[in-house]
Amino acid sequence: MVDLLTVHAPSALDPTTIRADFPILRQRIHGRPLVYLDNAATTQKPQSVIDRLVQYYVEENANVHRGVHTLSERATEAYERARETVRRFLNAAASQEIVFVRGTTEGINLVSQTYGRANVGRGDEIVISTMEHHSNIVPWQILCEEKHARLRIIPITDSGELQLDEYERLLSDRTRLVSVVHVSNALGTINPVEEIVRIAHARHIPVLVDGAQAVAHMKVDVQALGCDFYAFSGHKMFGPMGIGGLYAKASLLETMPPYQAGGDMISSVTFERTLYNVLPHKFEAGTPNVAGAVALAGAIEYLTAIGVDRIAAHEHDLLAYGTEALSHVPGVRLTGTAAEKAGILSFVLDGVHPHDIGTILDREGVAIRTGHHCCQPLMHRLGVPATARASLALYNTRDDIDALAGALHKVREVFA
């Protein structure tokens, strides 16, 4: 008989082997081993992704969807295979539902400028939350200003969880879209996206999910979530900068006007009339970031080979270890203590501004982010001008957490 437990329990990930895949982590900073804890800002790249990027330019580079020559076919094939890799990773129903964009920010802007402009009118409402990144606030503000529509904000609790009852009350027959973050970059809160979608769909309101902080850290299945749009960035999931994806249901993409206009998004142009290309090309004007897309697929293959569930388990263990370690540093207070949390430790230290913490930690080789994390309305809600934030990834170890805690003791000595 097969022991189901043994079969299904993922084996623990060995960060030491993983670290060897990331050449940048071998560096010393100010004479100390680099402790990279700024993964929510951007993740480092494994050698396989760097190699894939180089290989594209060495062996495959040509423009896509145009030439009949061999290289162009090769580039087109690699690009479209990358789209299929993204589709499989997010479990989208069809690869035409994956639009390549520069990153999450562009994905959200695409939706606000196309779906938003076509569907939001005077007096309509868009619902976002208090914990949104500026990139999921400002595009909607601009749209609301243009259309004389209104932005409504889901409040959060002191521990950093969405108030779902308030959310439900905010929805009305004027609500045209709900746009929420999957995992908060400033708090680590994992939002109950399935429930958010269920509540919105009961009123036929579509939902966009900002997945920037989720995709590298937990299994994301857009069909299980049920969301209508899902935006993510390649560089936060071990891929290159300047490439990301927007998942959108084909039924919505079909009805949406184009985003940018130019080559590749058309099927025929005369001065009298232009016919748009089929999905998803209608939304990809101009020469795309083919090398980026191909290397992003490389990052997905890297993540998938390790196993997203194993990564999530490793980061969850580190988060628990880090939460405990920081609780032993006198004067440290965590901001964001939701029950469901991803690997983000956002904190303040009594009497020391986060900026000063960041400078001193850097001299100890520890890289963290300090500031408002592009979430000024959230900082205002929490009543702090800024926080210090350590954010975890698969290559982080308990030693990294110990180095963070040790460096924080040094900060306290300086400011004693």
Add this chain to the structure above:
Amino acid sequence: MSSDLEELYQEVILDHNRRPRNFRTIEDGHKAEGYNPLCGDRITVYLRLNDGVIADASFQGAGCAISKASASLMTDIVKGKTLAEAEALFERFHRMITAPPETPPGDLGKLSVFAGVRRFPVRVKCATLAWHTFRAAVEASNDVVSTE
């Protein structure tokens, strides 16, 4: 602690951070608000001018140790100076924290404790926020000045 850090976080700076001087408002004077979007620091500088001489200077707000100490020391040192003298002091101060060490900025008195900022380029804006805000207060513009 590394010598860079010791030079940055000198005792005088830490002391002004802990107990900022002139941390109050001035009624009926000039005032301006300064903002550093990088770290969210926000301070208000208040001035009372008397015939082109700074009769009183103070500040309020929240920020990192460098920006707070800079505001504290600035409000101390500009008192009794003419606007032209204060402006010249800001120029020397700016040169000290941005120019190569071989170009001596000239006499800065107590402000020379900020010389270590030069080794931390991202912190230059913290050290100059108070001074930019001071300039705005002189011009009595009510706009928020930004370090960006």
